[in-house]
Amino acid sequence: MGKIVSFMNSLKIGKHESAADEIERDRGDDYAVEKKSTSFYVTSIIVSVLGAIFIWLFAVSTGTSEKLFSIQPELRGMEDFASAAEHSGFSVVVEKDSTVSFTLVGREKVVKNVTNDDIAVFAELEGLISEVNKLPNDKEQTLTVKINIDAPIYFNIEDVSKNEITIKLVPINKVTE
Numbered sequence: 001m002g003k004i005v006s007f008m009n010s011l012k013i014g015k016h017e018s019a020a021d022e023i024e025r026d027r028g029d030d031y032a033v034e035k036k037s038t039s040f041y042v043t044s045i046i047v048s049v050l051g052a053i054f055i056w057l058f059a060v061s062t063g064t065s066e067k068l069f070s071i072q073p074e075l076r077g078m079e080d081f082a083s084a085a086e087h088s089g090f091s092v093v094v095e096k097d098s099t100v101s102f103t104l105v106g107r108e109k110v111v112k113n114v115t116n117d118d119i120a121v122f123a124e125l126e127g128l129i130s131e132v133n134k135l136p137n138d139k140e141q142t143l144t145v146k147i148n149i150d151a152p153i154y155f156n157i158e159d160v161s162k163n164e165i166t167i168k169l170v171p172i173n174k175v176t177e
Helices: 002-011 027-061 078-087 126-134
Strands: 064-071 074-076 090-094 100-107 120-124 141-150 156-158 164-171
Touching: 074 078, 078 090, 078 126, 100 141, 126 141
Parallel strands: 074 120
Antiparallel strands: 064 100, 090 164, 100 156, 120 141, 141 164
């Protein structure tokens, strides 16, 4: 078997030597080459991450648009509230101009397709029924109700004109004979 190994060594079979392998190298040179190679990969990774962040910031910052809306809020639970108010001796008067104006901000392609039907503007009156039953009906009462705006999650709502609605409870004049 020793003869086969020495024969293969003489033919240089299984060895891939090049002219560069025959040159004697200093150990310090190999370290320097490896260090440059490692720093190249680290630099490449850093440049790639910074490039990705830049592209992401560009994509997010461009193409935003604003659209102004003016919507009359829905008074949820108004029938029950008015019934409770009447039972307590009041008539309900809602402020005349309760329209809510606001700006919707988001991606330009999406904002331009949004309509009033896509946004819910409302005030919940059901929570006030118990308060109405406790109020004395000898004088006018004023209640304020928070206005809620529900828009799709990927929009920002800015510049809201009003956050609440004023509701007056006026005592019903009873005529006695």
